[in-house]
Amino acid sequence: MSLVVRSHRQFAFSTGYLGDPERHPASWRRTGDRVIREPDGSYRFVDRVKDVIRRRGENISSFEVESAVRSHPAVADAAAFPxxxxxxxxxxxxxxxxxPGSVLDPHDLVRHxxxxxxxxxxxxxxETVPELPLTETGKVRKTVLRERGVTAATWDRTAGVSPAARPRPG
Structure with a gap:
């Protein structure tokens, strides 16, 4: 479910959008977060709504994929995206x-x-990258990664090699 917050006081959460004064205040109530309500009534963050990956009928949380990848000892940071x-x-x-100083083996990361x-x-x-594109507030700019997509440097688990190293048909 999406998280929606409300306050009885106007502008309790935000006084507006920087550089966009015309943006409607009603949109301030949607956080863009996907949450799960626990049996005790608390909410657990799952992912940003726009970062959910849909694969073969399953909704995949990029947050959960990133958490698993980051738990590998050779990984400093990671961003998952569709x-x-x-x-x-x-x-x-x-x-x-x-x-720093680690060599990341994609086969080992997949097994992990x-x-x-x-x-x-x-x-x-x-894809192993020298840096992740960040916003001014330090969040990963996943739109940049999505737009770039699969490159010649990307390792494909189903092929086991980067696309550039695969034999071309014909």
């Missing part, structure tokens, strides 16, 4: 920033993720 699938919907891709995630959430595409 890329187009040849079958329909999305495939899971991660951009991974290795820890297989222990941490359901099969459908294990990333198909892995």
């Amino acid at each position: 890329v187009a699938s040849e079958l329909a919907e999305d495939e899971v891709m991660v951009a991974v920033l290795p820890r 993720c297989e222990r941490e995630l359901p099969t459908f959430a294990v990333p198909r595409f892995i």
Whole structure:
């Protein structure tokens, strides 16, 4: 479910959008967060609504994929995002920033993720990056990663090699 917050006082959460004074205050109530209500009545953050990956009928939390990838000892940071699938919907891709001095083996990372995630959430595409694109507030700019998508440097779990190293048909 999406998290919606309300206050009895106008502008209790925000006084407006920087550089966009015309934006309607009603939109301030939607946080853009996907949450699960626990049996005790508390809410648990699952992901940003726009960051959910849809793969073969399953909704995958990029937050949960990132948490699993970050728990690998050679990983400093990671961002999970959807890329187009040849079958329909999305495939899971991660951009991974290795820890300084570490060498990241994608096969090892996949084996690690297989222990941490359901099969459908294990990333198909892995790309080691020197840095993640960040906003001014330090959040990963996933739109930049989604737009870039699979590159010649991306490792494909189903092929086991980067697309550039695969033999071309014909």
